[in-house]
Amino acid sequence: MENQTEPARKPSEEEVPPPAPRPVNLLLLGLLTAFGPLSLDLYLPALPTLTANLAATDSAGQLTLSACMVGLALGQVIAGTLSDRLGRKPPLITGLAAYVALSLACSLAPTIEIVIVLRLLQGMAGGSSMVIARAIVRDTYGPTNSARAFSLLMLAAGVAPIAAPVLGGQLLLVTSWRGLFAVLAVLVSGLLLAAIWRVPESLPVDQRHSGGFVRWLQQARSVFTDPVFCSTAAVQCLMGAGMFTFIGMSAFVFQDHYGFDAQSYGLLFAVISVGIVSFSRVSAWAATRRRPVVVMGWGVSIALVGAIAQFVAIALGAPALLVAVPLFLCISSGGLISPNCHAMALRNQGQRSGTASGLLGLIQFGVGAATAPLVSLAGATAFAMGAAMFTSTLLMAVTYLFAVRRSGRFD
Numbered sequence: 377m378e379n380q381t382e383p384a385r386k387p388s389e390e391e392v393p394p395p396a397p398r399p400v401n402l403l404l405l406g407l408l409t410a411f412g413p414l415s416l417d418l419y420l421p422a423l424p425t426l427t428a429n430l431a432a433t434d435s436a437g438q439l440t441l442s443a444c445m446v447g448l449a450l451g452q453v454i455a456g457t458l459s460d461r462l463g464r465k466p467p468l469i470t471g472l473a474a475y476v477a478l479s480l481a482c483s484l485a486p487t488i489e490i491v492i493v494l495r496l497l498q499g500m501a502g503g504s505s506m507v508i509a510r511a512i513v514r515d516t517y518g519p520t521n522s523a524r525a526f527s528l529l530m531l532a533a534g535v536a537p538i539a540a541p542v543l544g545g546q547l548l549l550v551t552s553w554r555g556l557f558a559v560l561a562v563l564v565s566g567l568l569l570a571a572i573w574r575v576p577e578s579l580p581v582d583q584r585h586s587g588g589f590v591r592w593l594q595q596a597r598s599v600f601t602d603p604v605f606c607s608t609a610a611v612q613c614l615m616g617a618g619m620f621t622f623i624g625m626s627a628f629v630f631q632d633h634y635g636f637d638a639q640s641y642g643l644l645f646a647v648i649s650v651g652i653v654s655f656s657r658v659s660a661w662a663a664t665r666r667r668p669v670v671v672m673g674w675g676v677s678i679a680l681v682g683a684i685a686q687f688v689a690i691a692l693g694a695p696a697l698l699v700a701v702p703l704f705l706c707i708s709s710g711g712l713i714s715p716n717c718h719a720m721a722l723r724n725q726g727q728r729s730g731t732a733s734g735l736l737g738l739i740q741f742g743v744g745a746a747t748a749p750l751v752s753l754a755g756a757t758a759f760a761m762g763a764a765m766f767t768s769t770l771l772m773a774v775t776y777l778f779a780v781r782r783s784g785r786f787d
Contacts, residue, residue, distance in 0.1 A: 404570055406528070407536070408505040408506070409505070411475070411503070411505050414502075414536045414560070415499060415560070417544070417649075418541070418559070418560060419553055419556045419557070420541055420623065420641075421627065421639070421642045422548055422552075422556055422638065423441075424631055424632070426553040427488075429553065432488040438756075439488075439749065440488070440495050441495075442624070442745045443492045443493070443499065443745075444499040445499065446741070446745040447498060447499020447500040448500070448503040448737065449503065449741035449742040449744075450503065450738070451502060451504050452504070452506055452734040452741070453734040454503075454504070455467045455505075455508055455730075456731050456733050456737070457595070457730065458730075459507070459508050460511075460584065460585060460595070460729075460730040460731055462584070463577050463584060464577055464578050464579050465571075465576075468505055468508045468509075468571060469572060470504070471502070472501070472567060472568040472571060474501035475505075476561050476565050478494055478497050480557070481494050482495065482560075484554070499741075503737060503741070505571075506737060508730070509529070510722070511578075511579075512578045514725070515578035515579055524660055524663035526718045526719050527659040527660035529715070541643075541646055542643060542645075542646045543642075545638045545640075547559060548638050596731060599725060599728055599732045602724050607782075608672075608720045608721040608780055609735070609736050609739050609740075610780075611672070611676070611713065611772055611780055612736060612740050613740050613743045614771050614772035615714065615717075615768075615769075616740040617743050617747045617764075617768040618679075618765040618768040618772070619710060620744030620745070621751055621761055621764045621765055622707055622765060625751065625761040627641060628756035629756065629757065630644065630696065633758050634696040634699075636696070647704065648708055649708075651708025651711070652710055653711065655675065655678075655708055657711075658711070659711060659716065662674075668719050669780060669781060671716050672717065672780065675710065675711070675712025675713035676713060676773050678706075678709040678712070679706050679710075679773075680772075680773045681702075682702040682706030682709065682769075683765050683769035684766065685702035686702035686706060686765065686766075687763060687765070689762075690762035699758070699762075703765075706769060718736065722736075
């Protein structure tokens with residue numbers, strides 16, 4: 377498969393690692409991939425308050441999350457494709473600038489309907505930085521060393537989900553949900569300046585392609601003919617379904633059902649995020665010792681144990697602590713799964729890495745955007761959240777066992 381999608385390489389080229397970005401660049405690229413958690417997690421503690429302030433229903437409040445997820449999905453496809461044609465840096469800078477403006481607009485929105493529309497556009501702008509940062513890593517590290525690079529990238533990206541909910545909860549002591557969007561604008565303004573000065577252009581002019589929508593369809597078709605991409609994308613998608621169910625429903629479940637305040641909920645979210653970062657560190661360590669498909673299997677196993685345990689705890693009416701501990705395992709295992717999914721999915725893509733990365737984001741965030749609202753139709757209850765997470769994790773384990781392990785034997 378690899379010989380069909382990339383020019384043949386001499387054996388000596390396989391043994392020499394590609395030049396690595398400077399540490400500051402890798403840290404910055406990690407923060408640029410954090411727009412998902414940054415856009416979703418910072419205002420999660422304020423979601424019930426936002427819903428009440430705008431006289432909206434819980435379902436409408438969740439649509440502000442879903443709209444952002446849809447935007448993140450679409451933005452990754454659009455920016456990923458443009459970056460294969462124009463280079464990585466121009467769409468990256470444009471997306472960051474648009475994100476700042478749209479965050480300020482969200483802080484001034486008078487109705488829930490306008491918030492939903494602005495969140496869609498904000499997500500599209502944020503998706504550009506996520507997909508382009510991953511493509512830069514693929515350009516720089518190549519297929520051989522990308523598993524470890526993505527693990528280290530996730531370590532840097534882990535700063536956002538740890539800090540965002542805690543920061544959001546604390547900021548609510550001195551400001552409203554509108555102030556949280558203003559803070560987002562300030563934070564991303566700093567990233568915009570850093571990207572202008574410190575992010576290099578990683579795609580040479582002679583490796584860019586021209587063409588419009590027809591060319592994109594051809595690229596997408598080539599991506600989807602790779603069984604490794606398809607199987608790992610399915611695992612990433614199902615992992616995302618469980619994670620986004622948690623993100624979309626946990627604020628209502630833990631604050632309304634278990635009695636958490638905004639600060640306690642933010643702390644819970646931060647602890648889970650620490651777990652993601654810790655497992656990402658394990659993944660980075662294992663990248664030079666085990667195949668990505670094996671490390672991914674560790675994460676899938678941990679996630680399945682956690683999903684079963686949390687569903688049983690919820691069904692038996694256990695207290696919050698006995699629900700939170702297995703939830704920690706289920707969600708934080710993504711630190712083992714996600715970086716290895718990305719490394720395997722992009723391994724064979726070569727110059728299509730921007731398009732492939734965008735399609736991977738479209739699948740993950742598109743399914744995530746649909747999952748939480750569909751599950752919430754049964755009510756924003758602990759049982760609905762637990763059942764959905766158990767189902768998606770079980771399907772992920774089946775997909776890994778019967779598809780990923782088979783397609784990943786080349787690795």
